[in-house]
Amino acid sequence: MSPEHVLVVGAGLGGIRTVEQLRRVGYEGSITLVGAEERLPYDRPPLSKQLLAGDWEPARIALKDAAALEELGARTCFGLRAVALRPGEVEFADGSIMAADAIVLATGLSARKLPGQPDSVHTLRTLDNALSLREDMATAKTLLVVGAGFIGAEVASTAMAKGIATTIVEAAPVPLLRGLGEEVGAIAGRLMAESGVELRLGVAITGFANSDAGAAVDLSDGSRVEADVAVVGIGGRPEVDYLSDTGLDLVDGVPCDANGRVVGLNGVWAVGDMAAWTDPALGGHRRHEHWTSTSDQALVVARAITGAEVPPPAVPYFWSDQFGLKIQLIGRPDIADEIVALRGEGLAGGLIKGTVVGYLWKGLLVAVAGFGAARHVARCRALLMQSTDRTAAVEFARSF
Ligand SMILES: Cc1cc2nc3c(=O)[nH]c(=O)nc-3n(C[C@H](O)[C@H](O)[C@H](O)COP(=O)(O)OP(=O)(O)OC[C@H]3O[C@@H](n4cnc5c(N)ncnc54)[C@H](O)[C@@H]3O)c2cc1C
Known part of the structure; x- marks a missing residue:
C-alpha cells in the first residue's frame, strides 16, 4: 500500500531525484522535502570543475528552479536541519516534528x-x-x-x-x-x-x-x-549525527538492503553518498559516492516505496574530468585481485589517453576503468552485467 506522506530529508541530488521519481511512478500522495542548506538544490560535480574555473555561475548548476520544484507538488523547507529520527517522525533544529509513513534519508556527506x-x-x-x-x-x-x-x-x-x-x-x-x-x-x-x-x-x-x-x-x-x-580534499564523512539514537551501526553510513530500505527501521529508506546498500551479487554493505549511483538508487527507492516493480541492480559508475581527460570507472574495483590491460598503453607506461583497464576477481571481470576512452568504457558495461572471464574480456576488447 502506498504511503500517504513521504518525507525526504536532505535536498541534494538524492533528495530531489527521489521526489522526481515518486511523481514519475505516479505517486499522488503528499511529499515534503527538507534540506539543511538555504539554497535551492544544486548539482555538485561542477563545483570542482566549471564553477570553480569561473566558466559557470551558480544558476547553471541548479537541479531545479523554484518553478520546477513547484511543479513537483512537494512541500519544501530549506535551511532546516534534521536533528533526530524516531519511528514515523523526524525532529528538526527549530524544534518542529514532522510525521510521515515513509521517510527517505538523503543527507550525503560533509567534507572531512x-x-x-x-x-x-x-x-x-x-x-x-x-x-x-x-x-x-x-x-x-x-x-x-x-x-x-x-x-x-x-x-x-x-x-x-x-x-x-x-x-x-x-x-x-x-x-x-x-x-x-x-x-x-x-x-x-x-x-x-x-x-x-x-x-x-x-x-x-x-x-x-x-x-x-x-x-x-x-x-x-x-x-x-x-x-x-x-x-x-581527504574525503567525506556520512551526515548521520541525527541518527545517533536509532541503534543503527553507523560506522560507514546507513546500512540498507538491496532496495535501500534501512536495515532494522520500519518505513525508512536511504539513498546517495550516505547510504550503504547491500550488494546483491557480492553481499556486504557498500557506499558509492557517485552521482549516477545516487540517481539510480532514488529510482529504486521511489518504486519500492510505492510498491512498483524495482529495476535490476545497476552497476556503480563514476566519472572524473581532470587534466584534459575523462576518467571513468564502472563496477567494483575495490574487490579486484588482478588487473588486465584491455586497450592502450597507459598501464605499460605509454600514452594514457585511450587506455582501458579491466579489474578481475577470482578470474571474473568486476570493473573497468578508462582514461579518455568513453566509447570503449561504455561498451564494457554489458560485460559487467554477465559473468565475463579474463579470456572473454580480452577477446571482447580486441573488437574495439
Ligand atoms: C566537488 C564535488 C565534485 C564531484 N564530482 C563528481 C563527478 O565528477 N562524478 C561523480 O560521479 N560524482 C561526483 N561527485 C559526487 C556526487 O556529487 C555525489 O555522489 C552526490 O551529490 C550525492 O548526492 P547526495 O544526495 O547523497 O548528497 P548531497 O548532494 O551532498 O546532498 C545532501 C544534502 O543533504 C543536506 N543535509 C545534510 N545533513 C542534513 C540534515 N541533518 N538535515 C537536512 N539536510 C541535511 C546537505 O546540506 C545536502 O544539501 C562530486 C562531489 C563533489 C562534492
Whole structure:
C-alpha cells in the first residue's frame, strides 16, 4: 500500500531525484522535502570543475528552479536541519516534528578536515565552499592540495588550467588509490605529473605552520610546503549525527538492503553518498559516492516505496574530468585481485589517453576503468552485467 506522506530529508541530488521519481511512478500522495542548506538544490560535480574555473555561475548548476520544484507538488523547507529520527517522525533544529509513513534519508556527506586545520584552509563539498575557494584562487599564484582523491585532483586540474602552480601532498603511494587501486592510480599520478603538478606522494601532514604565505604545512619527511591558497580534499564523512539514537551501526553510513530500505527501521529508506546498500551479487554493505549511483538508487527507492516493480541492480559508475581527460570507472574495483590491460598503453607506461583497464576477481571481470576512452568504457558495461572471464574480456576488447 502506498504511503500517504513521504518525507525526504536532505535536498541534494538524492533528495530531489527521489521526489522526481515518486511523481514519475505516479505517486499522488503528499511529499515534503527538507534540506539543511538555504539554497535551492544544486548539482555538485561542477563545483570542482566549471564553477570553480569561473566558466559557470551558480544558476547553471541548479537541479531545479523554484518553478520546477513547484511543479513537483512537494512541500519544501530549506535551511532546516534534521536533528533526530524516531519511528514515523523526524525532529528538526527549530524544534518542529514532522510525521510521515515513509521517510527517505538523503543527507550525503560533509567534507572531512584535518586536526588543527585553520579556517583559512578550504574544503570542498558545498556551493559556498566552491565560491569561497574560487574567490581566493582568483589572485593566487600557488595552490596546495592536501589529498589526491578525485576532488583534490579535479581542483588541481582546474587550478593548473588557470596558470596556478599546484602541489598535491598525499600520504598514499599513488593518487586516487581508494577509487582506482595502486596500478591504475599510478596512471593517474603520471597524468598529473605530466600536466605539471608537483606531486608529493607517501608523505603525511604533521601540522599546519605559521607563514607569510597564505598557508603552510609541515610534512612527515621534515619539509614544509607553502602556498597562497590551500585546500584539503581527504574525503567525506556520512551526515548521520541525527541518527545517533536509532541503534543503527553507523560506522560507514546507513546500512540498507538491496532496495535501500534501512536495515532494522520500519518505513525508512536511504539513498546517495550516505547510504550503504547491500550488494546483491557480492553481499556486504557498500557506499558509492557517485552521482549516477545516487540517481539510480532514488529510482529504486521511489518504486519500492510505492510498491512498483524495482529495476535490476545497476552497476556503480563514476566519472572524473581532470587534466584534459575523462576518467571513468564502472563496477567494483575495490574487490579486484588482478588487473588486465584491455586497450592502450597507459598501464605499460605509454600514452594514457585511450587506455582501458579491466579489474578481475577470482578470474571474473568486476570493473573497468578508462582514461579518455568513453566509447570503449561504455561498451564494457554489458560485460559487467554477465559473468565475463579474463579470456572473454580480452577477446571482447580486441573488437574495439
Ligand atoms: C566537488 C564535488 C565534485 C564531484 N564530482 C563528481 C563527478 O565528477 N562524478 C561523480 O560521479 N560524482 C561526483 N561527485 C559526487 C556526487 O556529487 C555525489 O555522489 C552526490 O551529490 C550525492 O548526492 P547526495 O544526495 O547523497 O548528497 P548531497 O548532494 O551532498 O546532498 C545532501 C544534502 O543533504 C543536506 N543535509 C545534510 N545533513 C542534513 C540534515 N541533518 N538535515 C537536512 N539536510 C541535511 C546537505 O546540506 C545536502 O544539501 C562530486 C562531489 C563533489 C562534492
